[in-house]
Amino acid sequence: MGHTHGHEDGHHHHHHHGDSGAPLPAAFDTSVPDEELTPDQQSRRSLLRRAGLLGAGLAAGSVLAQGAAAPAYATTSGGRRTNGFLWLAGDHHIHTQYSSDGKYRVGDQVRQGARHGMDWMVITDHGSTTHAKIGVEKVNPDIQEARAAYEDTLVFQGLEWNIPAAEHGTVFVHPGKNEVSVLKQFETDYDGSVKGASDSTPANEALAIAGLAFLGEQVERRKVKDALMLANHPARRGVDSPHEIRGWRDANGASRQIAVGFEGAPGHQAAGIAAPLGMGRARGIYDNNPSANSFAGYPLESYRTWGGFDWMTATVGGLWDSLLAEGKPWWITANSDSHQVYTDTAVRGGPDTDFTANGKHTDPVYGGKVDLAQGDYWPGQYSRTxxxxxGFSYAAVMDGIRAGRVWVDHGQLISGLDARVAGGGRWATLGGALHVKKGTRVTLTVDLGLAGGPNWAGFVPKVARVDVIQGDVTGAASDRDTMAAPTAKVVRSYEVNKSTGTVRLTYDLGAVDRPVYVRLRGTDGNRSAVGLMGSAVDPAGPAIDVVGDADPWRDLWFYSNPVWVLPA
Known part of the structure; x- marks a missing residue:
C-alpha cells in the first residue's frame, strides 16, 4: 500500500515559507562568547551545556544527520548546523491573562519558557465570545513585544479551540499581517462555545470539519503561510470519539493536512501531587466520568492518565496504534497547559479585574506566599515536545510538526533521541517511511542521549528501560470507531545500565515482507504494570495514575512518533 507522508532515500521535502534561512539563536552559536550574551541567553546556554547539547556529536549537538551515508549525529561547526535537523523543544498549549482562568502576562510565560529551554511556544488562550470579540486582537501586541524581547524564542499566536461536538484543540498560524484576522474569523465562525455547538451531534461534528476546511482555505489563498491543529487532552472527558479524530485527520487531504495529532500527554501534571503539598486531584485533571456527550465505547479507565500519558497513547494496541495501522500520519505531543503554576507566588491583580469587559485580567502581583493549590508547571519545566x-524559523517548526519528527519527554528524562530504520541503502527517521523491496533486511538504530544534569525537581533522571513497539499497517479502517490494533505489541525491551553519555540500541526487524511501523517508549522504571491488552502485548507498560496521589516526578516516560517500513 502507499503511504501519504513518507519519503525515500532519507530525503525530506519542506515548505520553507521564506524564513528557513534564519540564523541560530545566540545561545546555540558557540562563536558568540558568553560575555556577549544577555542574562536570558546565558541561562539558555547553561541549560544547553548541562544537557550536553553544545559542541560536536550526540553529546554536543541537537542535530540529526540527513542522508543515508551520514553519521547518526552530524558534527557542528561553531554551534551551527552543517547537516540534518535541529531539534527544538517547545510547547503548543499555554494560557495567559487573556484566558478567563489564566493569570500571567504573555511575557511572563515566554520568559519562563525560555528559562526552561523552550525554543518555540504557542499562546493559546481559550476560545470564547469575549476572546473572539476582544482578546484575540488585544493579545497580539503583547505577543509582538515578546517576539522582540526574546529573539531566541519563536512565539506563535494561536488559541484553544472549543472543537464543536468535542474537546479542546490548539489552533495556530504562521506569524504575519493576517494572523489576527484569520484567527478571529475562525473563532467567531467555528468555535463550539461561541456557536453554542458543544453537544455531540452530527451537525456540530460537521461544523468542526468546516472549521478545518476554513483554515486550509486561508493557507491556499495565502492569507497565512501555514496553519496547524492539535487536539488537546483527548480522553479527559471521553468526548473525542474515534470517528471524529479520523474525520479531523482526513478533513484537508494529505497535501496540506491541518489537524495532525493530539496530546499524548496532557498538561496540569502537578495536579496529582497529594494534599496538603499539592492540589490532590489527578495528573492532567483526568478525574472525570462519562457524560451524555461521551463516546459510549470508551472504558472507564480511559478517563485516567497512565504514567502521565493519555489512555489513547499509553495503551499499546489501542486507539493511537489503530490510527497508525492505517498508514496515515497522526502524531503525539506533550505540553504544560500552563494557567497557574504550582509553587508560584503571583496572584491576579485586582480587585478591578473585569474579564468580560476588558478581555483580560489585570497584571499579576506578588501574593506573599507559595501557592501549593495549583496544578500546572511553566512551559518546559516538566513536559517538552x-x-x-x-532551521530556526517558524516555518521549520511547523513543517517538522506536520512531518512527525517529534519525540516527547517528562522531567528531562533524556537529552536527545535519534531513531532511524535503514535497509537497502536507504533510511528514514521519525514520521517518515522507508520504501524498500520486499524481503529487504531492515534495522532500527536508536541513539539515546541520557540526562546531562538535574531537572527542576533537583535530581538527575535515569532511563531504566526502552521498549520497541511494532505494528502492522493494515489499511484504512472499515469501522471509523475502531480503537484497537491487534498486531501492535512490544517486540523488544532494553535495560539501560548507564547513567551518563549516550546509549546505542539496535533492533533487527528481519527481512520485511509486509508494511509495518515501529515506535519507541522509555521509562525510569519506577512504576510499571501489565498493559491493558495483556502481558503478551505489553508486559510492563505505564501504570494507571492514582487520583489524589500521583507525584509526576516519580514516574517519568518518553515516547517517540513512529517510522514506517513499506516494502513493495
Missing part, C-alpha cells in the same frame, strides 16, 4: 526542524 521536541521537533526536528531544518
Amino acid at each position: 521536541h521537533v526536528g526542524a531544518d
Whole structure:
C-alpha cells in the first residue's frame, strides 16, 4: 500500500515559507562568547551545556544527520548546523491573562519558557465570545513585544479551540499581517462555545470539519503561510470519539493536512501531587466520568492518565496504534497547559479585574506566599515536545510538526533521541517511511542521549528501560470507531545500565515482507504494570495514575512518533 507522508532515500521535502534561512539563536552559536550574551541567553546556554547539547556529536549537538551515508549525529561547526535537523523543544498549549482562568502576562510565560529551554511556544488562550470579540486582537501586541524581547524564542499566536461536538484543540498560524484576522474569523465562525455547538451531534461534528476546511482555505489563498491543529487532552472527558479524530485527520487531504495529532500527554501534571503539598486531584485533571456527550465505547479507565500519558497513547494496541495501522500520519505531543503554576507566588491583580469587559485580567502581583493549590508547571519545566526542524524559523517548526519528527519527554528524562530504520541503502527517521523491496533486511538504530544534569525537581533522571513497539499497517479502517490494533505489541525491551553519555540500541526487524511501523517508549522504571491488552502485548507498560496521589516526578516516560517500513 502507499503511504501519504513518507519519503525515500532519507530525503525530506519542506515548505520553507521564506524564513528557513534564519540564523541560530545566540545561545546555540558557540562563536558568540558568553560575555556577549544577555542574562536570558546565558541561562539558555547553561541549560544547553548541562544537557550536553553544545559542541560536536550526540553529546554536543541537537542535530540529526540527513542522508543515508551520514553519521547518526552530524558534527557542528561553531554551534551551527552543517547537516540534518535541529531539534527544538517547545510547547503548543499555554494560557495567559487573556484566558478567563489564566493569570500571567504573555511575557511572563515566554520568559519562563525560555528559562526552561523552550525554543518555540504557542499562546493559546481559550476560545470564547469575549476572546473572539476582544482578546484575540488585544493579545497580539503583547505577543509582538515578546517576539522582540526574546529573539531566541519563536512565539506563535494561536488559541484553544472549543472543537464543536468535542474537546479542546490548539489552533495556530504562521506569524504575519493576517494572523489576527484569520484567527478571529475562525473563532467567531467555528468555535463550539461561541456557536453554542458543544453537544455531540452530527451537525456540530460537521461544523468542526468546516472549521478545518476554513483554515486550509486561508493557507491556499495565502492569507497565512501555514496553519496547524492539535487536539488537546483527548480522553479527559471521553468526548473525542474515534470517528471524529479520523474525520479531523482526513478533513484537508494529505497535501496540506491541518489537524495532525493530539496530546499524548496532557498538561496540569502537578495536579496529582497529594494534599496538603499539592492540589490532590489527578495528573492532567483526568478525574472525570462519562457524560451524555461521551463516546459510549470508551472504558472507564480511559478517563485516567497512565504514567502521565493519555489512555489513547499509553495503551499499546489501542486507539493511537489503530490510527497508525492505517498508514496515515497522526502524531503525539506533550505540553504544560500552563494557567497557574504550582509553587508560584503571583496572584491576579485586582480587585478591578473585569474579564468580560476588558478581555483580560489585570497584571499579576506578588501574593506573599507559595501557592501549593495549583496544578500546572511553566512551559518546559516538566513536559517538552521536541521537533526536528531544518532551521530556526517558524516555518521549520511547523513543517517538522506536520512531518512527525517529534519525540516527547517528562522531567528531562533524556537529552536527545535519534531513531532511524535503514535497509537497502536507504533510511528514514521519525514520521517518515522507508520504501524498500520486499524481503529487504531492515534495522532500527536508536541513539539515546541520557540526562546531562538535574531537572527542576533537583535530581538527575535515569532511563531504566526502552521498549520497541511494532505494528502492522493494515489499511484504512472499515469501522471509523475502531480503537484497537491487534498486531501492535512490544517486540523488544532494553535495560539501560548507564547513567551518563549516550546509549546505542539496535533492533533487527528481519527481512520485511509486509508494511509495518515501529515506535519507541522509555521509562525510569519506577512504576510499571501489565498493559491493558495483556502481558503478551505489553508486559510492563505505564501504570494507571492514582487520583489524589500521583507525584509526576516519580514516574517519568518518553515516547517517540513512529517510522514506517513499506516494502513493495
